[in-house]
Amino acid sequence: MIEGYKELDPSKCYFVTGGAGFIGYFLSKKLLELGCRVIAIDNMNDYYDVNLKESRLKQLEGQEGFTFIRGDISDKKTVMKVFAEFKPQIVVNLAAQAGVRYSIENPDSYIQSNMIGFFNVLEACRHNPVEHLVYASSSSVYGANTKVPFSTEDKVDNPVSLYAATKKSNELMAHTYSQLFGIPSTGLRFFTVYGPMGRPDMAYFGFTQKIFKGEIIKVFNFGDCYRDFTYIDDIVESVARILCNPPAKKVDEDSILNGIQYAVYNIGNNQPEHLMDYIAALEKALSKAVGRVVVAEKEFLPMQPGDVKATYSDSSPLVRDFDFKPGMSIEEGLQRFADWYVDYYQVK
Template sequence: MIEGYRELDPNKTYLITGGAGFIGFFLSKKLLEQGCRVVGIDNMNDYYDVNLKYSRLKQLEGYDHYTFIQGDISDKDTVTNVFEEYKPNIVMNLAAQAGVRYSIENPDSYIQSNIIGFYNILEACRHNPVDHLVYASSSSVYGANTKVPFSTDDQVDNPVSLYAATKKSNELMAHTYSQLYGIPCTGLRFFTVYGPMGRPDMAYFGFTQKIFKGETINVFNFGDCYRDFTYIDDIVESVARILCNPPAKRVDKDSILNGIQYAVYNIGNNQPEQLMDYIAALEKALSNAVGREIVAEKEFLPMQPGDVKATYSDSSPLERDFDFKPSTSIEEGLQKFADWYVEYYGVK
């Protein structure tokens, strides 16, 4: 555990961008349950079913200390006004255009949200000093790396998608602003997040939709893929422990980086699962949820552009500094997802 570790402080104001998103919703809920003041901002775009975003927000409406703003972080005036009005102490930037494959089809939205939007957040933190800026990076920054497990000490100079390139850019931008303007920054490289109320563009969610429609699911790289699937509760617990604990100042009087407060962590399960095993666990979870046998029809296809064969997180620095290690098994996590899905969509 880091020296001087601090629990969540209910006297602080937490700004969560992407507040109606998957991680943003569950993180907001956890903070609100701890009595914290939370301001959420989200543009409510239709990249996936917007009704799911409204369902998440509906669960947050009952909390007294929650404020939601519909707005886009790529609009600088919107971001500036939010910072000036609510004066956040801690910022969690989760707003981004997600998805590896979609970045090949629609690159403009990635530059707008992930680059310009993040720049606006950095500028706002520069002119309205905060205790800590935490932001979502991604395991995709490891790109074509073959050394496993992926460590934050590894070089990440070989992105294989524009999405990955924007996330690497975020890390460089945050490092620069931290060094130049004294903004305490922590980047979080999330590894394949899943769970109830998740993103329909993610494989496990899309598989489930197709299975219940009687459609064939596409299994890329002929099933020879490995992912470090990380359950949403483990992600949120990790983030919650980090929020009130900015990095210690670097001490190196001979370096221009002396005094910088900057860190990057992997947040992953540290246990990659073979895609076919994951599909089998999903079939079992869905079978349990509906009380009948579920078997997916599969079509095996080559690797898609922008995809990588394997992700594998070295999360030991997270465990060392925050005494927490993501550990939810895919069987437990997928069962919770399957039970939610069947109830939410009324599957018989």
């Protein structure tokens, strides 16, 4: 583990953007369980079912130490007010417009949230110094890279979607603010996060909805895709270990980057699964959850614009520095999702 590793500190104030989102909710829940003070913000937009976001939020509201703000990080005044009032020491930026395919159809929302919103967070950290800024990047930054597994040492200059370009831009912006204004920052490249209360726009969730409606699921690249699926608990545990451990200062007196505190980590399962195997595991999990055989009717289609054939995380730096390796099997992870889905949506 890194020298001087620190456990989560309940005495700190944690500001979580996107607090009613998938990862934001589970991270806030974990922090509250550990006795931390959490300030969360979310604009509760309708990119996907708002009722699901409200359900997550309902489980957080009323808990001791939790404060929720319905607001948008693209509104600079709102962000600056939060920092002035609550003076957070640890900031976790998870608010973003997600979705690769959606970015092709609705580019404006990505610039507004992912670029302007993150800029406002950086500005707030600049004028209200924080101990650590942790922010969500994405495995999408690897774009058209063919070398696997993907390493944070690889060049990421070939994004294939605007979403990926905004996430790479976030890393560049954070690097600049770290160098210019001394903001300790860590970017996290998440690899295909899944689990209960997840995002309905994700493939496994959409497949499930269509399967129970008796609709055909669309399988792109004729099923020949690989994804490094990462269960939500593994994501949250990884983030939690990083929060109170900002990067060490770079030591190179001959470099302009001397003293910079900046790092990027992959957060992935390090075990890519073939899409057809993943669908088979989902069918099995859903069958067990409802007590009857569930089989998806499939339509095989070419690759969609913005998609990539494979994602594969080299997570060894995470293991080295924080002694943790995501490892939930897709069988167990999908069963937990299936059980939740059947209960939440009252599937018979």
